[in-house]
Amino acid sequence: MSAHNCDLLVVGLGPVGEVMAALARLQGLSVIAIDKALEPYPLPRAAIFDQEIMRIFQMAGVADQIEAVSLALNNYQFLTARHEVLLDFPIADEGRLGWAETYAMHQPSVEAVLRARCAELGVDMRLGAAMTGMIQDEDGVSATVDTADGPTPIRARYVVGCDGAWSAVRAAVGINLEDLGFDEPWLVIDTVGGVSDGQLRVARQICDPQRPTTHGPLAGGRLRWEFMLKPGEDPVAFAAEDNVRKLLAVWGYGDELTIERQAIYRFHALIAPQWRVGRVLIAGDAAHQMPPFAGQGMCSGIRDAANLVWKLGAVIRHGSDPAILDSYQEERAPHARAIIDTAVAMGRVVCMLDEAAAAQRDAGMIARKAAGAQDVTTAYPDLSGGMFSGTAHAGALFPQPRIDGIRLDDAIGEGAVLIGRNLPAPGPGHVRAVDLDHPRFARFAPALDAWLAEAGGAAVLLRPDRHVFGVGGAAALLEGWHTIIRTKIAA
Ligand SMILES: Cc1cc2nc3c(=O)[nH]c(=O)nc-3n(C[C@H](O)[C@H](O)[C@H](O)COP(=O)(O)OP(=O)(O)OC[C@H]3O[C@@H](n4cnc5c(N)ncnc54)[C@H](O)[C@@H]3O)c2cc1C
Structure with a gap:
């Protein structure tokens, strides 16, 4: 060959x-x-x-x-036709991953x-x-x-x-x-003008059974618009410029918006x-x-x-x-x-076209939200199975503190790293040691010590993708890593 x-x-x-x-x-x-x-x-x-x-x-x-x-956005909201809040996802300017x-x-x-x-x-x-x-x-x-x-x-x-x-x-x-059973047609439009960057930092889903709509800012003085097609609506007529202008006029926009690009998709x-x-x-x-x-x-x-x-x-x-x-x-x-x-x-919340069902949805979601519960969460799971040690925190994304303007990943570099103190020589397996006593990592030591104390281990081994391989004793982590990186994973 x-x-x-x-x-x-x-x-x-x-x-x-x-x-x-x-x-x-x-x-x-x-x-x-x-x-x-x-x-x-x-x-x-x-x-x-x-x-x-x-x-x-x-x-x-x-x-x-x-x-x-x-x-950077500061909120993502799902609103009723009257703009009452059904789902609310506040967005922090600096999250736990350093951005x-x-x-x-x-x-x-x-x-x-x-x-x-x-x-x-x-x-x-x-x-x-x-x-x-x-x-x-x-x-x-x-x-x-x-x-x-x-x-x-x-x-x-x-x-x-x-x-x-x-x-x-x-x-x-x-x-x-x-x-997995979802199939809805939407017209998606990007416009330029009518907004400057930073003026609008909220993306919104308007759960209006008359016309489910998405809008929010894109970067570069642009807006994103998405309008659901209702059964029987002709995609060509719906996407025609005069109709698009009518859809935008509902939101108070006219010729200050230039339609940059648009497409009809079926969301699957x-x-x-x-x-x-x-x-x-x-x-x-x-x-x-x-x-x-x-x-x-x-x-x-x-x-x-x-x-x-x-x-x-x-x-x-x-x-x-x-x-x-x-x-x-x-x-x-x-x-x-x-x-x-x-x-x-989320799509099932947004794409509801039946007025009575939407009214029922609104009443239920608003009541549950008032009681402190929200119907949909964006707390996605950690990874599991595969190439993890099975210890506590294995599969979680390791946080990325930013201290004195420096982000952890930039300080520790790429590849697998073992973080702790008095670390053994990593040996083969392409792991580098990040010794918290080294002056280079001093600014991160308090935050990482606190993380290790909470996790209950002397050391943590991070995979190259910055997921936690495992927490525990340094020697055991290295041994586990060397085994898993070289050999077939047990079924
Ligand atoms: C309206 C809409 C809004 C969305 N909003 C978001 C969002 O806000 N956030 C988000 O994370 N995702 C969003 N998505 C999803 C996102 O756009 C896709 O998941 C993403 O584009 C997929 O990227 P990809 O690189 O896998 O595939 P694609 O972007 O589709 O790239 C595939 C590439 O492969 C090339 N190709 C195909 N066949 C061949 C071939 N035989 N040989 C060589 N090249 C080939 C194509 O030319 C293309 O360039 C949205 C999708 C839609 C439709």
Whole structure:
């Protein structure tokens, strides 16, 4: 079989593929990333992302640039037609992961930063290159890629399909999506003007059975609008400019808004029952799709990339057993599924068209909220199973304190780290020691000591994706890590 052209072939350069490719280069992998389109996706899609994603952007070395083209929100609310509050998600300017809890974004600006970073890191990006087929053997994957110059073969050790909802990679390995039962048509519009950044920092769902509506700010003086189509409405007439102007006029806006882009989508909830077939894996919308009411579709895909990439690095660069790649789905699928459930629950609140049912919904939710309960929570679960130690806090995201303007992850650097005092030499397994007695980490010592005291361990071992591997004695943590990173995970 011919030599490999790269360690990793990333199929699809949407936000997930871009993050995947950049992080893979930082793992030291050689990466070819292809996209069938010549330009990033032009229509309105992701509007917000959360602090965990900003931390992953930080890992990729682009957080400051992305912060500069994003807008920190301060609330996300679901309101009745009369603007009474049904659900309320206040957003902190600095969350426990070291960034604002939620940002509004202008996706093309974010993708421009990510693609520039891929180029800077030496990702071999090939645009106008569509994957049309692949076969794998015990040594690699041979993909056929259609380009303007004709079919081009690419041989890679591994392939990750980040090629979106209609994933050709998923089809090539014979995986079908499971339908989780949500299907609603919405018109989505981005406008420019009428607002300056910072003037509006609240995203809102208006649960009006007459016209369920989403609106909120995007960065760069833009607004996002989403209007649900009712049964029988003609999508073409609904999306026509005169009708769009009427929809915006309800909100008091006229010609000061320029309609920048718009599209009609059917919002779905789908998940793949299998995320890996041998040397081929799928991530992002290729593996799961959800309605946008939690603002988590892209976020979930970027989490996939951060979870998978260091495992690929361990297998390809450090000889770990490829079976560790099974932990990717084991850890990520239940998490993605929990968020899909939340997004669907939010969607069911928003998309109610029956007046009587909506009135009943409003009365019940307002009463429960007054009693201190809220119908939907965004407290997503920790990861579990897979490559964790089983101790307390294993699977949780480790906090990222920012002290004297410095964030923890920037101080401790990339890769797996063991944090504590009087630490043994980490030995093999690519772990670095972060000794809290070292002057370099002194500013973080009080916060980390307090965390360890509360967790009840002398040390904590963090995985490269900054999830807690385990808490306890340093030697036992190292031994557990060395075992799990090298060997097959017990079923
Ligand atoms: C209206 C709307 C609002 C949303 N809001 C949010 C939000 O606020 N927050 C959030 O997190 N998510 C949101 N989402 C979801 C988010 O947009 C998607 O989850 C995200 O775009 C998926 O990214 P991806 O990289 O997996 O796939 P995509 O962005 O779809 O990228 C896939 C890429 O693969 C390429 N490709 C496809 N087939 C091939 C092939 N055969 N060969 C080569 N290349 C190929 C495509 O050209 C494309 O560039 C929203 C979605 C919608 C529709």
